[in-house]
Amino acid sequence: MKKYWRCHVCSDVHYGVNPPELCPTCKVLNAFVEISSAEAEKICGIAETTMDEVEFCDAIERFTVGNKFQINPDKNRVKTLLEGIFQNEKNYGMKYCPCRLTTKKFEEDLKLVCPCNFRIHDTYKDKEDGECWCGLFIRR
Amino acid sequence: MNNLLMFHGRECPHCIVMMPIVDRLENETGIKIERLEVWHNEKNADLMRSYREIIEPKCGGQLRTPTFMNTETNDILCGEVKYEELKDWASE
Numbered sequence: 350m351k352k353y354w355r356c357h358v359c360s361d362v363h364y365g366v367n368p369p370e371l372c373p374t375c376k377v378l379n380a381f382v383e384i385s386s387a388e389a390e391k392i393c394g395i396a397e398t399t400m401d402e403v404e405f406c407d408a409i410e411r412f413t414v415g416n417k418f419q420i421n422p423d424k425n426r427v428k429t430l431l432e433g434i435f436q437n438e439k440n441y442g443m444k445y446c447p448c449r450l451t452t453k454k455f456e457e458d459l460k461l462v463c464p465c466n467f468r469i470h471d472t473y474k475d476k477e478d479g480e481c482w483c484g485l486f487i488r489r
Numbered sequence: 490m491n492n493l494l495m496f497h498g499r500e501c502p503h504c505i506v507m508m509p510i511v512d513r514l515e516n517e518t519g520i521k522i523e524r525l526e527v528w529h530n531e532k533n534a535d536l537m538r539s540y541r542e543i544i545e546p547k548c549g550g551q552l553r554t555p556t557f558m559n560t561e562t563n564d565i566l567c568g569e570v571k572y573e574e575l576k577d578w579a580s581e
């Protein structure tokens with residue numbers, strides 16, 4: 350089961366089965382201590398950040414750096430997908446994939462939040478011209 | 490209700506590709522496929538979810554759009570397909 354962890358040096362919060370060995374922010378080793386979800390929520394609530402369509406595009410662009418995939422150069426396709434992703438966020442609270450439907454089980458549906466783990470999709474895996482199911486990400 | 494259904498998403502590029510192909514099939518053969526949008530219509534979404542056990546094994550374990558379903562035979566087709574393939578599926 351995933352739990353919450355806090356870096357005792359810089360208060361980075363991590364949600365996962367195990368804590369990171371090395372704190373990604375302060376680089377201290379073995380710095381994480383388990384905390385309650387209530388504490389984690391308070392810490393994560395400190396900073397309010399936004400993510401509009403432009404910011405999301407920047408974020409996924411940066412996400413592709415160093416990876417073997419890129420954003421589809423087909424601008425129209427990307428525009429349609431972004432519309433769907435943001436409509437879904439507005440209506441259902443998360444950036445759900447516009448090409449698949451949620452099950453209404455929140456944890457299970459995390460697999461449908463964009464970008465999803467499309468590396469395992471049959472449309473991507475072991476395919477030279479692989480792409481995520483919707484074609485937002487394609488192989489370089 | 491028609492026994493041939495198409496579950497689709499308004500902002501799904503695969504569905505956008507399939508729409509004119511479905512139009513053509515309907516015009517050329519008289520077959521009707523009921524189109525049910527799932528991301529902007531909760532009733533349609535719940536209907537698609539109610540067929541999870543039938544759809545998922547044939548669509549990579551997911552509720553992908555588009556999914557074509559024959560509710561009499563439970564015959565499923567998912568994703569982008571060629572006109573002929575859709576016609577074969579719909580004519581069975």
Ligand code: SF4
Binds near residue numbers: 461462
């Ligand atoms: S299939 Fe593509 S568009 Fe859909 S959630 Fe995954 S990465 Fe995003």
Ligand SMILES: [Zn+2]
Binds near residue numbers: 361372374
């Ligand atoms: Zn730290």
